[in-house]
Amino acid sequence: MFRLSEIAIDTAALRAQLARADAGACVTFEGWVRDRNGGKAVRGLAYQSYAELAEREGRRIVEEARERFAIAAALCVHRVGELAVGELAVWVGVSAGHRDAAFAACRYIIDEVKRRVPIWKNERYADGASGWLHPDDTPVA
Amino acid sequence: MNYRLLYFASLRDAAGVAEERVQSAARDPRALYAEQAARHGFAFAPARLRVAVNGAFTGWDHALADGDEVAFLPPVSGG
Numbered sequence: 001m002f003r004l005s006e007i008a009i010d011t012a013a014l015r016a017q018l019a020r021a022d023a024g025a026c027v028t029f030e031g032w033v034r035d036r037n038g039g040k041a042v043r044g045l046a047y048q049s050y051a052e053l054a055e056r057e058g059r060r061i062v063e064e065a066r067e068r069f070a071i072a073a074a075l076c077v078h079r080v081g082e083l084a085v086g087e088l089a090v091w092v093g094v095s096a097g098h099r100d101a102a103f104a105a106c107r108y109i110i111d112e113v114k115r116r117v118p119i120w121k122n123e124r125y126a127d128g129a130s131g132w133l134h135p136d137d138t139p140v141a
Numbered sequence: 142m143n144y145r146l147l148y149f150a151s152l153r154d155a156a157g158v159a160e161e162r163v164q165s166a167a168r169d170p171r172a173l174y175a176e177q178a179a180r181h182g183f184a185f186a187p188a189r190l191r192v193a194v195n196g197a198f199t200g201w202d203h204a205l206a207d208g209d210e211v212a213f214l215p216p217v218s219g220g
Contacts, residue, residue, distance in 0.1 A: 031220050047219065050149055050212060052196045054219075078219055090220050110220060118193075118212075119219030120150035132151040133218035134189075 002058030002076045002113075009077050009091050011069055020072040023095035027102040029089040029110050033083050037133075041126035046087070047080045050118040054078075061112040069105040071096040076109055078119060142168075142205065147212040156181045159160065170194065171201040183213075190214055207211055 001017075005093055011030070016027055062074050072095045079089050092109045096102035124130045144163055148156045156177075167173035170192040175191055177183065187201060191214040205211065 048150055050147065050193070050214065054195055056196065063200065114220035116217070117219050118149065118214050118217055121218040122150070134151060134216040135218055
């Protein structure tokens, strides 16, 4: 499962959804809004998405993880809208019989989400400027 | 043909709108992007963008149909 959320992510509820009797491992990843990027002080950010395609591509990535790794369940939720420093921006959780598959699948999902899902970050800087990040990671005003 | 164009992130800022309907003689996303890039002053070369038609990723030479929804997607920065 992959979805976008306009409100704070309830990690306890998500974690509970990963529970399986045959799962001996659970790996979760939390991406947080950091107070600086490339030497610039960041006050907050806003995520914009192409929601229809983002959810479709995100679900595809989670399915790929299920095919590639011996896991029991996998979930990913990504925030959209305005976020403050310290807020949870993205959450990935994987349960599996054993930890190797859980770690690998969790890493796969966050890496592919960052690379492929149509979500864009606009950082607001302490000096009043703001800009879209379009990796090679240079902001585009 | 008539197309509905969607813009995101810096392309949305450059276009000044999130979406627009255009009439165009372009028959594939490559020609359509060239047209819109000239009109709006988009800075991205097509090689840095991906294109989606009707909510699915596709290629720049995809044959467009009247009424298609076309999105030019800048490099993403989620996570």
